[in-house]
Amino acid sequence: MDIGRNAMLDVVSLTKSYANSVTVGPLSFTVQQGEFFSLLGPSGCGKSTTLRCIAGFETPTSGQIFLGGERLDIKPAYSRELGLVFQSHALFPHLNVAGNVAFGLAIRKIHADEIRRRVEWALDLVGLSGLGNRMPSQISGGQQQRVALARSLVLKPPLLLLDEPLSSLDLKLRQQMRDELRALQRQLGQTTIFVTHDQTEALAMSDRIAVLSNGRIEQVGTPIEIYRRPASRFVAGFIGQCNILDGLIERREGSTARLRIGSGHFLMARLPDDATVKPGDSVWAVVRPEDVTIGGTGTSEGGSPFTGTVRDIEFLGEDTQVRIDVPGLPSLTAAFKTTREAASRIASPNVSVRIDVDDVFVLHR
Ligand SMILES: Nc1ncnc2c1ncn2[C@@H]1O[C@H](COP(=O)(O)OP(=O)(O)O)[C@@H](O)[C@H]1O
Ligand SMILES: [Mg+2]
Numbered sequence: 001m002d003i004g005r006n007a008m009l010d011v012v013s014l015t016k017s018y019a020n021s022v023t024v025g026p027l028s029f030t031v032q033q034g035e036f037f038s039l040l041g042p043s044g045c046g047k048s049t050t051l052r053c054i055a056g057f058e059t060p061t062s063g064q065i066f067l068g069g070e071r072l073d074i075k076p077a078y079s080r081e082l083g084l085v086f087q088s089h090a091l092f093p094h095l096n097v098a099g100n101v102a103f104g105l106a107i108r109k110i111h112a113d114e115i116r117r118r119v120e121w122a123l124d125l126v127g128l129s130g131l132g133n134r135m136p137s138q139i140s141g142g143q144q145q146r147v148a149l150a151r152s153l154v155l156k157p158p159l160l161l162l163d164e165p166l167s168s169l170d171l172k173l174r175q176q177m178r179d180e181l182r183a184l185q186r187q188l189g190q191t192t193i194f195v196t197h198d199q200t201e202a203l204a205m206s207d208r209i210a211v212l213s214n215g216r217i218e219q220v221g222t223p224i225e226i227y228r229r230p231a232s233r234f235v236a237g238f239i240g241q242c243n244i245l246d247g248l249i250e251r252r253e254g255s256t257a258r259l260r261i262g263s264g265h266f267l268m269a270r271l272p273d274d275a276t277v278k279p280g281d282s283v284w285a286v287v288r289p290e291d292v293t294i295g296g297t298g299t300s301e302g303g304s305p306f307t308g309t310v311r312d313i314e315f316l317g318e319d320t321q322v323r324i325d326v327p328g329l330p331s332l333t334a335a336f337k338t339t340r341e342a343a344s345r346i347a348s349p350n351v352s353v354r355i356d357v358d359d360v361f362v363l364h365r
Helices: 048-057 097-106 113-123 141-153 173-188 199-205 223-228 231-239 340-345
Strands: 007-019 021-032 036-040 061-066 083-085 160-163 194-198 208-213 217-222 242-252 256-261 265-270 282-286 293-296 303-314 319-325 332-337 348-355 361-365
Touching: 007 048, 021 048, 021 061, 021 217, 036 048, 036 173, 036 199, 048 160, 048 194, 083 141, 097 113, 097 141, 113 141, 141 173, 141 265, 160 265, 173 199, 194 199, 199 223, 208 223, 208 231, 217 223, 231 242, 231 282, 231 361, 256 282, 265 303, 293 319, 293 332
Parallel strands: 036 194, 036 208, 083 160, 160 194
Antiparallel strands: 007 021, 007 061, 208 217, 242 256, 242 282, 256 265, 282 361, 293 348, 303 319, 303 348, 319 332
């Protein structure tokens, strides 16, 4: 299998301006061979523009792009031989499924037997064996998106670029396709850049994620790193839900800090080894809702206890989310698995709340 050969992508100080104002960049990032790398950010932050520069549909204003050590950005789009799948599948309506998948091979003047073999291989990969004779209008949206994927994979591109490929599908199908796409990418070792505004999708699928805001990279990291150790307030707020509390470092003893928060409250936080905060620093304390524990005994050492009142309960099926008013603090959001035992803890509106020292992440303000 020749997929992924020498596929490392290097984007170096890429910028793109429209009408004299810089829209994207400067951006620098590297995608390793075989990696599933996501560009994640809100609508308008420059994800598609970045991808289009890599694909060759846009000319960067400055910077360079390398693939396998060779300059990519100086080649015309058609000779970059990358795989592309966009939100709208845009199949050729007058060609059947097999014809659509074969298209890229046919214009490369590959022998008919070889084309047939590779089209079968690609359709089998995406679970569409036997549907080669259907017309695009005779298959579902999910199947059309699979054809679009097969049409790219059949060319065995060194790099696959996906721009919100699942966002036109309904939720159930989107989740299924997410798993299928990821499994396929792993099976083939296909180096992939995946653009999405959906953090759940990015967290579930990626080896690494670059979080973008206003055309700049806020953080590059694994899903866990981005979730547990957000590099900025933007990342903390954009990825998952969280409580962000204004705090002041009062004391630091080795790896633990005592923060003053709200009026008259304290919060203990474990600091990473490389933390530079010192007493007197203004910080944000980031706490995920699932780490705000309601009731329960066994207050762990170093945890911070609060007492409050349950303001509202949102039942989300598997999970329950609760807003808790603690006098002198902004309201806290807590989330837990909906079990009978957990539900009993919010039976009375007056609750005790605990935040463990290891579950507080401190960011410079
Ligand atoms: N051809 C263009 N001309 C002018 N502005 C553009 C053009 N394409 C994109 N933009 C602007 O660049 C910004 C980033 O767009 P885009 O890369 O499509 O964002 P995203 O894919 O993250 O939603 C937006 O503000 C958008 O309006
Ligand atoms: Mg876009």
